[in-house]
Amino acid sequence: MKQAISFITLGVGELSTSRAFYKALGWTESSSSTPDIAFFQAGTVAFALFQRESLAEDAAVASQGNGFPGFTLAHNVDSEEAVVRTLNEAVAAGATLVRPADRVFWGGFRGYFADPDGFLWEVCWNPFVKLDSDGYVQV
Amino acid sequence: MKQAISFITLGVGELSTSRAFYKALGWTESSSSTPDIAFFQAGTVAFALFQRESLAEDAAVASQGNGFPGFTLAHNVDSEEAVVRTLNEAVAAGATLVRPADRVFWGGFRGYFADPDGFLWEVCWNPFVKLDSDGYVQV
Numbered sequence: 001m002k003q004a005i006s007f008i009t010l011g012v013g014e015l016s017t018s019r020a021f022y023k024a025l026g027w028t029e030s031s032s033s034t035p036d037i038a039f040f041q042a043g044t045v046a047f048a049l050f051q052r053e054s055l056a057e058d059a060a061v062a063s064q065g066n067g068f069p070g071f072t073l074a075h076n077v078d079s080e081e082a083v084v085r086t087l088n089e090a091v092a093a094g095a096t097l098v099r100p101a102d103r104v105f106w107g108g109f110r111g112y113f114a115d116p117d118g119f120l121w122e123v124c125w126n127p128f129v130k131l132d133s134d135g136y137v138q139v
Numbered sequence: 140m141k142q143a144i145s146f147i148t149l150g151v152g153e154l155s156t157s158r159a160f161y162k163a164l165g166w167t168e169s170s171s172s173t174p175d176i177a178f179f180q181a182g183t184v185a186f187a188l189f190q191r192e193s194l195a196e197d198a199a200v201a202s203q204g205n206g207f208p209g210f211t212l213a214h215n216v217d218s219e220e221a222v223v224r225t226l227n228e229a230v231a232a233g234a235t236l237v238r239p240a241d242r243v244f245w246g247g248f249r250g251y252f253a254d255p256d257g258f259l260w261e262v263c264w265n266p267f268v269k270l271d272s273d274g275y276v277q278v
Binding site: 025041056073093119134135 | 182208
């Protein structure tokens, strides 16, 4: 299997709420979106929002679940100030601030926000990774 | 906030097991990996494996959670045969087949496997998206 992730799909409680949130963050939906699924191109990966029950049904698993979903997404930026500014933007768009920005033992600076479904986004400045102008890292 | 996802991090139960699984899938760890965190470059996104408790602690949330984690990753391929072959490869690497490949109402062909922590991967042939030779889509 090639080392590639084509899509990340979040199963959301209310698609219209999630669509509005990511739009308020400044993201633009792909023209491939339909009323039932929202697509956003993010570099080489496509980010999708789909109703949680529909996603579970597609995977043939039960949709029930609660607590920590066991994964995080991260959005890296190029300075500590940009971490604070981006977290503020997310909160203004309707996110919940989960962890205010602070320094990490390994030398970075980060905070976390939660999207309307509680999915966690880290906003991080990491002085040890190369970050291109679009926000992508090379590890 | 720019439309960029820098990292996807999975919080795993046993890092050595997850490392071995993704390696058996044919993936190569980045030289930035440490004993505590495994990094894999996947196009513009970095894929990371980190102990679940450590990830929850970093996000300042409780680590408890169960059931459907509410998200899926997808790996797109260029034919129906490649879907079946890739699912077989994943099972040979230690994955659980969650949904055998079958046709979807919208015209695609896909199946799902679960990694050692139950994180779901869709392996999909989608005749409607452009797929480059590395496995990346444009939506």
